[in-house]
Amino acid sequence: MEVLAKRLSHLDSQVEGALRVVMFYDTLMRRRVDLPALARASAGLAECVAGFRLHGTGRSVRVSPDGTPAPTPPSPASSTAPITLDDEEIGAVWLERPGPANPLDEVLLDRLAIAAAVVVERYGPARTTMADPALVELVISADSDEAARARALRLLGFAAALPVRVAAVRSPLPLDRVAGLVCPGRPVKAAPLGDVGVVLATGVDATRFPAGTRAGIGAAESPDRSWREARTALRFTTPRRPVVHHDDLGALALLAQVPPEVARDNADVAAVARVAANPEDLETLDAYCATGSLRRAAEVLHLHHSSVSRRLDQLGKALGVELTDPTGLVRARLALTAWRLLDD
Known part of the structure; x- marks a missing residue:
């Protein structure tokens, strides 16, 4: 690659610059860097703030050229590129360059997006419990079509063949802690939605909800219907019965209507x-x-x-x-x- 870069540099200095950007990211990939390191390296190369965001977790990182977290509030992005994995957009990368864009910014962002997709695929979904509320809402909304729901579930880290149950939670404890307690060792994501916490999981252990927590658990395999059931079950909770399965309500569920x-x-x-x-x-x-x-x-x-x-x-x-x-x-x-x- 270096020999090719030297030969092409005699033809066009911009081509040489583009090739060096490609080589830069190839080196980072060989070193198996993680996403924060990728952002720091990109900010240093671009000499401006670089950032990325993953839709599945809501995780967002902005880094200054010196490798430190970028100041807030963020400046408008001067250029952006989607992070794509298997033809699905899973996030975005961007630069916050003051003034006009650099001729190589497009190449840099393209390689950064490719590298970010490789890192996500290599290390899998983030191990955090909290998820992007917008993505969770897409999963549980009755207005979502099945293709969009399936895509959102995949971005959240749920395998297509696994049924997903929904719990509606109110607790004085942090939602991620509650979700981790009731779904040990299983895929689980959580997000606040209004005054209620949403927990998505392949299985929920109702006996593990901490004291002071109230929860309604849906039974339907479809996440949107399971969410409606969970919200209904939550309404039937009491201090004596803080956790309610919708299936246990039977005809009592009609009272909610x-x-x-x-x-x-x-x-x-x-x-x-x-x-x-x-x-x-x-x-x-x-x-x-x-x-x-x-x-x-x-x-x-x-x-x-x-x-x-x-x-x-x-x-x-x-x-x-x-x-x-x-x-x-x-x-x-x-x-x-x-x-x-x-x-x-």
């Missing part, structure tokens, strides 16, 4: 709302509805069963139902659940 104004106008739901003004009454009603037994409710509340019996008598009168009757218990459970859904 009741319009809020219809639920509020229901006499049983309105009665529960009045009872809920007293935390002690609400706790008693919740314990009894959850256990279906006066004695088990007393154990949960750490009270004597006679005390719980008196409370239930008072609650039954306030609700207008006989709580010890099977029909009354069903009405109370449905009303309590419908009332909770109003707060979501």
Whole structure:
């Protein structure tokens, strides 16, 4: 290559420069550098800020010519090029050159993009749990076509043959930590979406969610449907039942489709709302509805069963139902659940 470069340099100095750029990146590839090193070398060669971004992880790096992180806010890119792997765009590289572009910038970016694709293919998807929210949203959106969804899943590192489950999470802990706990040793990606965290995984261990976390887990194989199920299941979580599988809801899931104004106008739901003004009454009603037994409710509340019996008598009168009757218990459970859904 060096001999060829010397011969061509007599014909055109720009050709010589282009060949030297190619040789520069060939050397970097032989040294098996990683992406940050590739960016640093490119910034030094271009004598301006160079950067790259991977769509699958949202990872972005900008480097100054001296090899240090580039200052923020970033300057407008003077030239860009896509990082392409197997005919799919997986990211982008760019230069932030003040003033006019250098004649060799196009060649430099082309070789940088090729080198970046080689590095990504060599080392595989990034081992980080957090993902680009836009890419995750593409996976779970009902408006995405199947080709776009499949491409997004691939960029996130999920094999085409693997089913992907979705969990909707609210937690005081960092989302990546939660995702790592419930999906050990399995492909998993997570991203915030509004006030809810989205976890994509090939399998979710519901027993590993940390304390203080609430989660709804979808069951459908299609990620968009699994997401809808997960959001619904999340609405049914309570302090006593912080993790809910959509499959476990059965016909109860239909309550999530009741319009809020219809639920509020229901006499049983309105009665529960009045009872809920007293935390002690609400706790008693919740314990009894959850256990279906006066004695088990007393154990949960750490009270004597006679005390719980008196409370239930008072609650039954306030609700207008006989709580010890099977029909009354069903009405109370449905009303309590419908009332909770109003707060979501």
